[in-house]
Amino acid sequence: MSLAILGTKLGMAQVFDENGYRVPVTVIAAGPCVVLQKKSADGRDGYDALKIGFGDVKPQRLTKPERGVFKKLDLSPKRVVREIRVSADELSRFEVGAELKADIFAAGDMIDVIGTSKGHGFTGPMKRHGFHGGSASHGTHEYFRHGGSIGTSAYPSRVFKGKKMAGQHGNSKVTVQNLKIFSVDAERNEIWVRGAVPGPNNRLVVIRSAVKKPKKG
Amino acid sequence: MKRLQHIDQQFCTKEIPRFRAGDTLRVHLKITEGDKERVQIFEGVCIKRHNDGVNSSFTVRKVSYNVGVERTFPLFSPRIVEIEVKTRGRVRRAKLYYLRERRGKKARIQELKAN
Numbered sequence: 001m002s003l004a005i006l007g008t009k010l011g012m013a014q015v016f017d018e019n020g021y022r023v024p025v026t027v028i029a030a031g032p033c034v035v036l037q038k039k040s041a042d043g044r045d046g047y048d049a050l051k052i053g054f055g056d057v058k059p060q061r062l063t064k065p066e067r068g069v070f071k072k073l074d075l076s077p078k079r080v081v082r083e084i085r086v087s088a089d090e091l092s093r094f095e096v097g098a099e100l101k102a103d104i105f106a107a108g109d110m111i112d113v114i115g116t117s118k119g120h121g122f123t124g125p126m127k128r129h130g131f132h133g134g135s136a137s138h139g140t141h142e143y144f145r146h147g148g149s150i151g152t153s154a155y156p157s158r159v160f161k162g163k164k165m166a167g168q169h170g171n172s173k174v175t176v177q178n179l180k181i182f183s184v185d186a187e188r189n190e191i192w193v194r195g196a197v198p199g200p201n202n203r204l205v206v207i208r209s210a211v212k213k214p215k216k217g
Numbered sequence: 218m219k220r221l222q223h224i225d226q227q228f229c230t231k232e233i234p235r236f237r238a239g240d241t242l243r244v245h246l247k248i249t250e251g252d253k254e255r256v257q258i259f260e261g262v263c264i265k266r267h268n269d270g271v272n273s274s275f276t277v278r279k280v281s282y283n284v285g286v287e288r289t290f291p292l293f294s295p296r297i298v299e300i301e302v303k304t305r306g307r308v309r310r311a312k313l314y315y316l317r318e319r320r321g322k323k324a325r326i327q328e329l330k331a332n
Contacts, residue, residue, distance in 0.1 A: 013224045014272055020247065020295035027221055188223070201220070 003104050004084035004208035005030045006054035007191065009115065011201045015182070015192070025182050025192040028113075030207055032189060033100040034075055039083075040091060048091045052100060053078025054204075073097060080204060103186040110210035112177045115198035119171030129164040174198035178214045225270035229293050238263050238313050239306030239326055242277055244290060245298040256298055259288055262306070262326060264313040266292075278316060280324075285317065305329040 007030030017023050033052040039045035057079040059067055070077045073096065094100070105111065125131040125147035134143040147166070151159050175198075182192040197205055236242060244259045261279030264287070273292035278285060290297060306326035316324050 011220050013221050014291075015224060015228055016271075016291075016293070016295055019249075022291055022294070027224070 002085070002087045002209050003090055003100070004086075004206055005100050005102065005104060005191075006033050006052065006080055006082060007031060007102075007205055007207060008055075009197055009199055009201055009203055009205050010190075012196065017182075023182060023194060024196070025194055026197040028191045028193060028197065028205060028207065030102040030105075030189060030191045031100050032102075034078065035094050035096050035098045035100070036069065036073060036075075036078075036081065038091060038094070038096060041088065047085070048088050049083050049085050050091065050094060051081065051083045053081045055079035082206065084206075084208065101186065102184050102189045102191050105181055105184055105191060105207070105209075107181055107183045109181045110178050110214050111181060111193065112175055112208050112210050113179055113193065113197045113205055114173065114175045114208070115205040116203060117170045117172055117174045117198045118200050120169040122167060123169035124166045125164060128166065128169040131164070177212055178210050222270075228271045229273075231293055231295075233292060234300055234302050236263060236266070236275075236300065236302045236305075238266055238311055239308030239329075241303040241306065241326075242275075243301035243303055244277060244288075245301070246290075247296045247298055260303070261286075262313070262316065264316055265289075266311075278313075280320070 007028040010027040010029050012024060012026050014022050015025055031054065033054045035050050036053050037051035039047060039049040039051070041048050053070075053075070055078060057077050059077050062070075062077055067077060075097065120127065124145050126133045126145050129147075131147050133145045134140050134148070136144065147164070150163055150165065176196070179197070180194045182194045184191050191207060193207075199205065240263050242261065242263050246257045246259060248255055248257045259277060259279070261277040263275055264278045265274075265276040267274045271291075271293055274289050275292055276287055276289045278287045280286070305328065307329045308326060313326075
């Protein structure tokens with residue numbers, strides 16, 4: 001199976017599993033997402049995908065062409081529109097206008113969660129890359145949280161690409177692979193994922209079936 | 218604002234006796250050894266109670282063979298069979314961390330008189 005759904009991260013909690021042990025879970029309000037378009041490998045698109053919409057929005061927030069898309073399909077306007085790649089047999093299971101709900105996944109499924117991490121702004125190398133900073137004593141003067149040397153002199157006479165330095169930290173796309181679904185609440189459209197998920201509460205996340213096979217054990 | 222309240226409602230269904238820091242508790246715990254299950258009792262003074270929905274916990278301290286032992290339990294853990302309140306203590310703080318520095322007679326807690 002390869003499917004995906006859009007959702008909102010609601011927050012983390014601890015719950016008890018069947019053995020009575022505490023488990024950290026992230027609660028994600030997933031879907032319902034509605035299929036807006038089907039792309040198939042046989043057609044002119046050349047690949048299998050579903051275009052899905054998530055979350056309602058006031059019509060006046062969209063442009064006229066965007067509104068037209070939903071009017072044509074006779075659906076309420078959606079805030080987020082994303083394309084998800086699916087396998088051919090999954091594609092045949094859904095028609096335009098069909099709903100994807102949280103119950104496309106089940107407890108125990110392995111998933112990847114894609115989100116946007118919390119933004120930290122322009123951040124120094126200590127926070128951003130875990131550098132140790134300078135010495136606090138031994139006569140150090142105005143060099144406490146610096147990253148140290150960024151390279152040598154005559155050779156190479158430049159700074160190597162990818163050098164870890166200060167800069168924007170967070171607010172970037174992050175994928176966490178092979179998380180396990182703890183449980184699915186179809187009634188509330190909630191997916192409880194074991195472990196943490198990128199981003200702050202109330203931010204959009206994409207849940208898709210795991211791409212990589214998890215390690216055994 | 219407290220979010221995810223439905224999780225609290227779902228997991229905080231157990232009957233919990235009234236107790237607070239300073240009380241002497243007997244905590245009946247389910248212990249799994251291999252495939253056998255039995256109940257073990259941990260008895261000591263409650264030095265901390267943290268109230269936060271499912272995240273609620275409490276810490277029990279006892280002195281075993283002259284070594285202070287503290288265990289923190291999730292309040293709503295299904296592994297806790299029973300919490301027995303042996304005595305109620307008269308204390309003036311919510312967190313009794315000061316007991317860690319005391320031993321013997323100084324670590325006593327006066328019993329609360331029933332009124």
